Amino acid sequence: EAGVAQSPRYKIIEKRQSVAFWCNPISGHATLYWYQQILGQGPKLLIQFQNNGVVDDSQLPKDRFSAERLKGVDSTLKIQPAKLEDSAVYLCASSLDQGLAQFFGPGTRLTVL
């Protein structure tokens, strides 16, 4: 069974630029999560999708972050414009359904200069 795929693995941008991350969850997984993990901290949930609908985006900085999962499969997370404090690893995870164990992708390490 293929795992959660994410791309790119690394990204370096300058502040005020835009960036997008892509995630392809495990086939058949209805729930998809985006987390932000700042160095030395635990992951913080940014947004959770159930199929193509948003379940929770209460911690997503909506003035600069956006995410979509149009067909209920893969998802993109965008930051526009980026700030220095957005430097982090962005983790995507999926689960068969809400409440069940999540499977994580390898993450995208973003550095904002």
Place this chain on the structure above:
Amino acid sequence: AQTVTQSQPEMSVQEAETVTLSCTYDTSESDYYLFWYKQPPSRQMILVIRQEAYKQQNATENRFSVNFQKAAKSFSLKISDSQLGDAAMYFCAYRSNTGNQFYFGTGTSLTVIP
């Protein structure tokens, strides 16, 4: 909001020995899930073990077991016969059965000494 506390930023254990990682959480709910995740240096998070709060029996997965104390809101992870490959960051996580969010602790970095 629920919080998850891991009070041990770093732990070390001799190879083949046993180590226990601590986790406490704060909640007013009675039904929830608790997880331990492992994050090796490659950074891909891996589920180690899962516990449903309504189950009194402690979960076990091979060398990994938990001590779930619901009244004390404690959820510690015991690793027996530690192996070099166990070296990683370990995160404790909480998920409400009624809400949608997962809450992660700040992690414990485990070093295994040969």
